Amino acid sequence: MGFQMICWAASCGMVLSAFEPGVPIALATPEGHFEAARASGSDIICSLPAVLEAWSRNQEAVNWLAGRDGALYSGGPLNPHVGEYLRSQGVDIAVVYGSTEVGALTPIVPEKGNHDWDYFELSSFLHTRMVPSGDNAYEIVVIANEFCHPCVINTQVDGHDAYATSDLLVPHSTTPGLWKVYGRTDEQIIHSTGEKTNPGPLESILNQDPHIASCVMFGRGQFQAGVLVDPVLDHRPLPLDERQLAEFRDKIWPTVTQMNAFAPQHSRLFKEMIMVTDLAKPFTYTAKGTPRRQPVLRDYSQEIERLYEIVHDSTQSDIPAPLTWDLLSTTDFVRRVVGRVLVHAVGDTDDFFQNGCDSLQATWIRNSILRGLRDSAKLETREITRDFVYEHPTVVALSVYVSGLAAGSTNDTDTSEQARVAAMRAMARAYSEAFPRHQPGTGRSHHDTHADKSVFLLTGTTGSFGCHILHRLVSDPHVSRVFALNRPSKDGISLRERQNAALIERGLPTDVLGDKAILLEVDLAAQQFGTSGTLYEEMRNSVTHIVHNAWRVDFNVSLTSFESNIKGLRGLVDFALSSGMHQPPRLTFMSSIGVLRDSSHEEGHIEPEVAAGSGYSESKWVAEEMLYRARKETSLQTLSVRVGQLCGGIDGSWNSNEWFPALVQSAEILRCFPRDDRTVDWIPLDVAATAVAEFCTTTSPVGFLHLVHPRPVPWDSIAAVVAAELRVGLIAFDVWLAKLEQKGNTATTHPGCDEVEMLRTLPALRLLPFFKTIIKPGAIGSQDLAMTNAMGASPSLSDPNVRQVGEDDVRKWIAYWRRVGLLSNSGR
CATH class of the missing domain: 3.30.300.30 (ANL, C-terminal domain)
Structure with missing residues (x-):
C-alpha cells in the first residue's frame, strides 16, 4: 500500500507525510505514529487497526483525530467497539480494502459521514463476481479488464482471466452496494x-x-x-x-x-x-x-x-452431584447442568427444546446427569432409556424423573399408543374451545378478486420453503402485499438481514424485499402478535389470505414440546375470525404427509391413531384437527396441505439438517449408500411453492390436500448419482441401517468412544429411530396417495410436463452440501 501511495502522489498531487529518514530507522509505534502525524499536520491518516485501537485509549489522540478529514485503516478488522467509540467522538473512519495481487479495490477517500464505518463500496471500474460461500458470505473474484488486471491469475470466469481472492465479504443488510470484510475462506x-x-x-x-x-x-x-x-x-x-x-x-x-x-x-x-x-x-x-x-x-x-x-x-464433572437425591437437591443439580449447557437461560417450567436445545445438547445434559447418578447414587445407568431428556423437557419434569431413578423407580412416562392418542385429543380439544364469531365488516370480500388484489400473511419466510413461497407470491401481479411474519432472532440479527441471506443462499433474487413485502418479527401466541396496535389493525382490515408455514422440525421431541406451535396457530385462527373483512381470510396450513404414518389415505379428515408415533406428526394432527373444527363451527375457510418431501431449491440448496442430507453425509463415514427398489415422490421447492400459491385461490370441498410429486422417480436413480459422486458402494437399505446402528452401539458400549463426538461427526445417528421407520414398505417415499383434489386445484401439478427430480438435481444438492461444509470435497 505504501508503494501505491507514492504512485498516487505522482499522479494525483497527493502530499505524503512519513517518518524522517535516519539511522536507526524510526519505529512505527502508535505513539510515534501519532506524534509524526500531528507534527506534519496530516489531514488524512492511513494506519493499521492496531494503531487506531491504541489511539482510542488516548483521549488527546481521539480529540485530534476528530479534527482531521478522516482516518483510514487496512490490513485487518478494526475492533467494532473501538470503531463505534471513535465514530461517537466525531472521528470519520473508513476502511480501505485491497490486496497485493490486485491493489486497492475501494475508493481511497470515501464520502464523509458514513456511519456504517466498517462497510465500503467497490470501485466502479472493477469487474467482479461474488461467489456464495454460505452464511450470507461471498468470495470476491476480480475479473481482468482494461482498467484492472490482477498480478496473479488463478481462475477463469466466463472465459476471462480472474483472481479468486479467498476473501469473504458480506453485503449490507439494507444498502445495496456496500460490503464488509467477513474473513477468508482458508480461515473459516x-x-x-x-x-x-x-x-x-x-x-x-x-x-x-x-x-x-x-x-x-x-x-x-x-x-x-x-x-x-x-x-x-x-x-x-x-x-x-x-x-x-x-x-x-x-x-x-x-x-x-x-x-x-x-x-x-x-x-x-x-x-x-x-x-x-x-x-x-x-x-x-x-x-x-x-x-x-x-x-x-x-x-x-x-x-x-x-x-x-x-x-x-x-461431562461437566465440575458440577458436584448431590449427596442425597431428594427432589430439592436433584432440582438444584439438574438446573445447574441445564444452565451450563444451554446458551439462553430457561425457567424451571420452560421447555428446553422451545428455547434452542438441540440433540447434541440434550445428549450432553443426559450424560452429565448419568455421570452424577453413577458417581453419587452408585446407579447402574446402562439400562436407562436414552431419550429421557426428550420425554421430560423441563427442569421440573426432569428433576422428578431423575430423583425417582435415584430412589430405584423407573418412573417412565406412559408412551403407549393409547396414551399418545389421549394426549393428542386432549391438546386438540384444549385449543379448539370457544372460537370467536366473525363479525362481517365493511371491508371488501376476498372473493372479489377482479376488483381488488390479494393481501397475504405468510409465516416462516426465512426457511427454504418459506423463501420460495414468498418469492412466488411477491412475483404474482395479483398480489398487492405480503406480510412476512417470523420469530425474532435470539442472536439479535435483524429480520431483513436474515431474510436477505436466506434468499441469496437459495439462489433467489433479493429484489422481492421491496415495498410489496413487509417483514415483521412477531410472537403468534402473544396479544396482537406482539406488534403495534396500528400495524395489527392494518393487517386485520386488509389480509385476504393466510399461509401458515412456520413449524418446528424435530423428530425427537415429544408432543408437549410443540405446544407453542399449536398456540401460535390458534392465534392465527383468532386473528382471521377477528378480521374486518366481509369474509375472514382463508387460512392455508402447511401440514405434513407424515400424519399419515406411511399409510394410504384419501384427501380428508383422519383419526389420531393414524398420526400417533412421533411428536412431530402428532403436533401436525392436532393442528389439522383444530382447523377442521374451526371450519365446521365458524365461517373460516381452512385448508390443510399435507406436504411431502421437498427436495432442494433451484440452485441445489437443501437444508443440511434434514434427514436425507444426513443420510448422504453418512456415506462418507460408512463408505456405502442404501439402494432400494421403491419410488420417491419428492417435489422441488419451486414447484411446490407454485402449487401452494395456486391452492390459495381455490376452495377445497374437504379442507385437505396432498402435495407430493404426481410423477415419482425410482430411489435408485438418485442413489446411483450419490454413490458415483461420493465414490462409495450401494448396499441394501436394511444392511445400511445395520451398519449405522452398529456404529452407534460402538459409541455407547466402548469406553474409548465418545458418544457425543460420534453424534457430531455422524448426524444420521441422531435420526436412527426415524430411519428405522422408513425401512417399512411405503415409508421411504411414494405412498400411492390420493391427489385428485390437489391436481384439480393446481394447474402446474396437473401439467404432464411438470419437472421431475433428475440427475442434475442430485448433483446440485451435493455441490451445495459441499459448499456449506456438510460434505468434504475429497469425493471428487
Whole structure:
C-alpha cells in the first residue's frame, strides 16, 4: 500500500507525510505514529487497526483525530467497539480494502459521514463476481479488464482471466452496494455441525484485553470453538499449573464475555476451551504482525486434541452431584447442568427444546446427569432409556424423573399408543374451545378478486420453503402485499438481514424485499402478535389470505414440546375470525404427509391413531384437527396441505439438517449408500411453492390436500448419482441401517468412544429411530396417495410436463452440501 501511495502522489498531487529518514530507522509505534502525524499536520491518516485501537485509549489522540478529514485503516478488522467509540467522538473512519495481487479495490477517500464505518463500496471500474460461500458470505473474484488486471491469475470466469481472492465479504443488510470484510475462506472454522466460525473479528475483540498479546481460535471438525492465547509476559501463567490457568481465565473473562455477546451462538467460548501458549513454542508472526494461523495450529495440534478429549470426558464433572437425591437437591443439580449447557437461560417450567436445545445438547445434559447418578447414587445407568431428556423437557419434569431413578423407580412416562392418542385429543380439544364469531365488516370480500388484489400473511419466510413461497407470491401481479411474519432472532440479527441471506443462499433474487413485502418479527401466541396496535389493525382490515408455514422440525421431541406451535396457530385462527373483512381470510396450513404414518389415505379428515408415533406428526394432527373444527363451527375457510418431501431449491440448496442430507453425509463415514427398489415422490421447492400459491385461490370441498410429486422417480436413480459422486458402494437399505446402528452401539458400549463426538461427526445417528421407520414398505417415499383434489386445484401439478427430480438435481444438492461444509470435497 505504501508503494501505491507514492504512485498516487505522482499522479494525483497527493502530499505524503512519513517518518524522517535516519539511522536507526524510526519505529512505527502508535505513539510515534501519532506524534509524526500531528507534527506534519496530516489531514488524512492511513494506519493499521492496531494503531487506531491504541489511539482510542488516548483521549488527546481521539480529540485530534476528530479534527482531521478522516482516518483510514487496512490490513485487518478494526475492533467494532473501538470503531463505534471513535465514530461517537466525531472521528470519520473508513476502511480501505485491497490486496497485493490486485491493489486497492475501494475508493481511497470515501464520502464523509458514513456511519456504517466498517462497510465500503467497490470501485466502479472493477469487474467482479461474488461467489456464495454460505452464511450470507461471498468470495470476491476480480475479473481482468482494461482498467484492472490482477498480478496473479488463478481462475477463469466466463472465459476471462480472474483472481479468486479467498476473501469473504458480506453485503449490507439494507444498502445495496456496500460490503464488509467477513474473513477468508482458508480461515473459516467449519465445525462438526456444518456451522462456521469466522475467527478474525472475534480474535480482534480478544486482542484488546491488556492481558493478551495475541490469540488464535480453533475448532475445525469439532462441536465447539476454542482459543489459544499468547499472554503478555507479565501475566503469563504456567501452562500446566491449573490454578494459575484458572486465574488467567478469570482475568480475561470480561473480554471473552464481550466477544460472546458479539459472536453467533455456535462460536461462543466456554472457559474450559481457553488455552495458553508455552514459552517453548512461541507464536510466529506475519509481516503485518498477525499470528501465522496454520503453523501455530500445527505446533499446538497435540495440545488442542488433548483439550477436546478432556472436555469430552468431563461431562461437566465440575458440577458436584448431590449427596442425597431428594427432589430439592436433584432440582438444584439438574438446573445447574441445564444452565451450563444451554446458551439462553430457561425457567424451571420452560421447555428446553422451545428455547434452542438441540440433540447434541440434550445428549450432553443426559450424560452429565448419568455421570452424577453413577458417581453419587452408585446407579447402574446402562439400562436407562436414552431419550429421557426428550420425554421430560423441563427442569421440573426432569428433576422428578431423575430423583425417582435415584430412589430405584423407573418412573417412565406412559408412551403407549393409547396414551399418545389421549394426549393428542386432549391438546386438540384444549385449543379448539370457544372460537370467536366473525363479525362481517365493511371491508371488501376476498372473493372479489377482479376488483381488488390479494393481501397475504405468510409465516416462516426465512426457511427454504418459506423463501420460495414468498418469492412466488411477491412475483404474482395479483398480489398487492405480503406480510412476512417470523420469530425474532435470539442472536439479535435483524429480520431483513436474515431474510436477505436466506434468499441469496437459495439462489433467489433479493429484489422481492421491496415495498410489496413487509417483514415483521412477531410472537403468534402473544396479544396482537406482539406488534403495534396500528400495524395489527392494518393487517386485520386488509389480509385476504393466510399461509401458515412456520413449524418446528424435530423428530425427537415429544408432543408437549410443540405446544407453542399449536398456540401460535390458534392465534392465527383468532386473528382471521377477528378480521374486518366481509369474509375472514382463508387460512392455508402447511401440514405434513407424515400424519399419515406411511399409510394410504384419501384427501380428508383422519383419526389420531393414524398420526400417533412421533411428536412431530402428532403436533401436525392436532393442528389439522383444530382447523377442521374451526371450519365446521365458524365461517373460516381452512385448508390443510399435507406436504411431502421437498427436495432442494433451484440452485441445489437443501437444508443440511434434514434427514436425507444426513443420510448422504453418512456415506462418507460408512463408505456405502442404501439402494432400494421403491419410488420417491419428492417435489422441488419451486414447484411446490407454485402449487401452494395456486391452492390459495381455490376452495377445497374437504379442507385437505396432498402435495407430493404426481410423477415419482425410482430411489435408485438418485442413489446411483450419490454413490458415483461420493465414490462409495450401494448396499441394501436394511444392511445400511445395520451398519449405522452398529456404529452407534460402538459409541455407547466402548469406553474409548465418545458418544457425543460420534453424534457430531455422524448426524444420521441422531435420526436412527426415524430411519428405522422408513425401512417399512411405503415409508421411504411414494405412498400411492390420493391427489385428485390437489391436481384439480393446481394447474402446474396437473401439467404432464411438470419437472421431475433428475440427475442434475442430485448433483446440485451435493455441490451445495459441499459448499456449506456438510460434505468434504475429497469425493471428487
